Amino acid sequence: MDKEVRVRFAPSPTGHLHIGGARTALFNLLFARHNNGKFILRIEDTDTTRSTDEYIEAIIQGMKWLKLDWDEGPFRQTARFDIYKSYAEKLLGEGKAYRCYCSQEELEQRRQEAAAQGRPPKYDGRCRNSEHQPDKPFTVRFKTPQEGQTIVNDLIKGVVEFENNQLDDMIIVRSDGTPTYNFVVVVDDIDMKITHIIRGDDHLNNTPKQILIYKAFDWDPPAFGHLPMILGADKARLSKRHGATSVMAYEEMGYLPDALVNYLVRLGWAYGDQEVFSRDELIKFFDLENIGKSAAVFNPEKLLWLNGQYIINSTAAEIADAVLPFLVKAGIVRNDEHIDKEWLSKAVKTLQERSKTLIELATSLKYYINEHVEIDQKAKEKFLKPDSIKVLAELKAELENMSDFSAVELEKVFVSLAEKLSIKLGSIAQPVRVAITGSTASPGIFEVIEIVGKDKTLKRLSKVIEGG
RNA sequence: GUCCCUAUCGUCUAGCCCGGCCUAGGACAUCGCCCUUUCAAGGCGGUAACGCGGGUUCGAAUCCCGCUGGGGACGCCA
Numbered sequence: 001m002d003k004e005v006r007v008r009f010a011p012s013p014t015g016h017l018h019i020g021g022a023r024t025a026l027f028n029l030l031f032a033r034h035n036n037g038k039f040i041l042r043i044e045d046t047d048t049t050r051s052t053d054e055y056i057e058a059i060i061q062g063m064k065w066l067k068l069d070w071d072e073g074p075f076r077q078t079a080r081f082d083i084y085k086s087y088a089e090k091l092l093g094e095g096k097a098y099r100c101y102c103s104q105e106e107l108e109q110r111r112q113e114a115a116a117q118g119r120p121p122k123y124d125g126r127c128r129n130s131e132h133q134p135d136k137p138f139t140v141r142f143k144t145p146q147e148g149q150t151i152v153n154d155l156i157k158g159v160v161e162f163e164n165n166q167l168d169d170m171i172i173v174r175s176d177g178t179p180t181y182n183f184v185v186v187v188d189d190i191d192m193k194i195t196h197i198i199r200g201d202d203h204l205n206n207t208p209k210q211i212l213i214y215k216a217f218d219w220d221p222p223a224f225g226h227l228p229m230i231l232g233a234d235k236a237r238l239s240k241r242h243g244a245t246s247v248m249a250y251e252e253m254g255y256l257p258d259a260l261v262n263y264l265v266r267l268g269w270a271y272g273d274q275e276v277f278s279r280d281e282l283i284k285f286f287d288l289e290n291i292g293k294s295a296a297v298f299n300p301e302k303l304l305w306l307n308g309q310y311i312i313n314s315t316a317a318e319i320a321d322a323v324l325p326f327l328v329k330a331g332i333v334r335n336d337e338h339i340d341k342e343w344l345s346k347a348v349k350t351l352q353e354r355s356k357t358l359i360e361l362a363t364s365l366k367y368y369i370n371e372h373v374e375i376d377q378k379a380k381e382k383f384l385k386p387d388s389i390k391v392l393a394e395l396k397a398e399l400e401n402m403s404d405f406s407a408v409e410l411e412k413v414f415v416s417l418a419e420k421l422s423i424k425l426g427s428i429a430q431p432v433r434v435a436i437t438g439s440t441a442s443p444g445i446f447e448v449i450e451i452v453g454k455d456k457t458l459k460r461l462s463k464v465i466e467g468g
Numbered sequence: 469g470u471c472c473c474u475a476u477c478g479u480c481u482a483g484c485c486c487g488g489c490c491u492a493g494g495a496c497a498u499c500g501c502c503c504u505u506u507c508a509a510g511g512c513g514g515u516a517a518c519g520c521g522g523g524u525u526c527g528a529a530u531c532c533c534g535c536u537g538g539g540g541a542c543g544c545c546a
Contacts, residue, residue, distance in 0.1 A: 114469090118469045120471085122542075157472095157474090160473080163471080166470075174544040175544060180546090204472065269481095270481050274495095295473090295540090296481090297479060299480060299496070351508095355508090418505095427505090428505080429506070433505075439506090441506055442507070445506080446505090
């Protein structure tokens with residue numbers, strides 16, 4: 001029997017959970033669930049000058065919103081410094097690492113000189129044989145073999161070969177005693193029994209360095225799978241200038257977490273021609289084999305379409321719950337105001353197929369909830385001319401006598417009035433729509449009126465008829 | 469500069485591993501038509517791609533080489 005699959009998502013808390021990170025986390029989760037394995041969250045906060053607790057919280061919040069549930073963690077590397085220290089000492093003791101006394105300024109200067117002369121900006125290994133100088137600050141460098149090749153057998157990219165002499169002696173412990181990424185990632189992945197490392201392909205170049213560390217400890221490296229990057233519309237690496245990149249910004253813009261997940265999974269992964277997947281389907285179908293090798297451009301329009309699909313395919317009650325915070329935020333309902341869920345669901349139902357985001361939906365909901373509506377000037381000019389007003393007056397008289405204010409009954413009244421006046425139904429419906437909703441576009445006018453109710457409907461008609 | 473990855477419609481992709489079924493399929497966007505009380509949703513249809521050059525082969529989007537384009541890495545960041 002194979003050993004249990006264990007994967008991890010290892011963000012560094014130097015920013016919010018962004019689109020790229022979320023997709024990496026998602027692929028890890030899906031891989032774990034598909035293989036009945038475990039998904040571990042590990043916070044890579046060894047850079048204590050840039051990591052913050054706020055960002056840890058933000059990342060966790062983003063993962064929870066997307067329902068990327070992890071099984072173990074979050075583990076913080078800053079809580080594990082003793083472990084790394086003992087391993088670094090082991091390497092030092094075995095002569096596989098050495099103390100380097102070069103200062104940051106010296107190193108920077110040498111890099112610049114190298115760049116100016118067109119040489120590779122590689123550390124020259126000059127401290128490899130230095131005497132121990134107890135009174136001087138030092139970093140610990142890994143003694144990278146300078147001959148031979150290191151092969152990465154990547155699950156996604158295939159076999160990738162690196163010349164060891166391209167790699168330099170990387171720093172594994174900073175002069176302040178804290179360990180660095182390429183070192184701790186190896187120690188942790190072994191310690192946490194990670195079987196598959198699935199991460200962005202910006203890490204592919206780090207992989208041979210890490211494999212060399214595994215070898216130095218005589219450990220078997222896990223399997224690697226490097227995911228292609230996500231780019232912006234200009235094919236440059238996705239960043240703030242391409243618009244919203246933080247996952248939580250999408251929540252604020254009225255996106256559903258399942259829609260974002262569905263969009264993200266299709267960036268680099270495909271299952272035939274299928275576009276919309278349930279979570280269960282994703283777990284069932286997900287496979288590293290179906291992941292593409294080339295970078296993908298983030299396309300907000302398709303995400304918007306998918307969000308619309310998810311809104312349509314959810315139940316009205318689900319969407320009503322989801323839209324409520326947006327109604328409060330937009331000031332359409334007060335925080336403490338009671339709003340009838342069943343009624344709200346009815347209203348939501350008429351708007352589902354016309355809303356691509358919850359923000360849009362909440363905005364449209366205004367004319368159901370508010371007492372009065374603001375009428376669009378252009379709509380008014382076009383549909384609330386004297387002739388139409390006269391029709392509205394006749395309609396109002398008819399409506400006042402109705403007891404069953406249902407869409408079915410309303411339609412009958414509208415139709416017979418149209419016949420009586422020998423005009424098209426649209427000649428009544430459109431002015432009414434403007435009077436009731438304030439605009440020329442809305443769900444079917446009969447259902448709108450039913451939901452708005454007799455009281456508000458008559459008030460709004462009166463206001464228009466009286467020229468208010 | 470060096471190293472690494474990559475290359476099918478504007479975008480996401482199927483097909484490529486196991487050459488012929490590809491006159492290259494689907495989706496978003498876009499355009500047109502239908503439905504219709506408006507707007508949507510939905511249905512139908514259109515425009516639109518194998519980066520270039522060499523091979524191999526009876527035959528290449530599919531295999532090989534080169535070029536070009538794009539991305540990434542080269543940090544006491546991760």
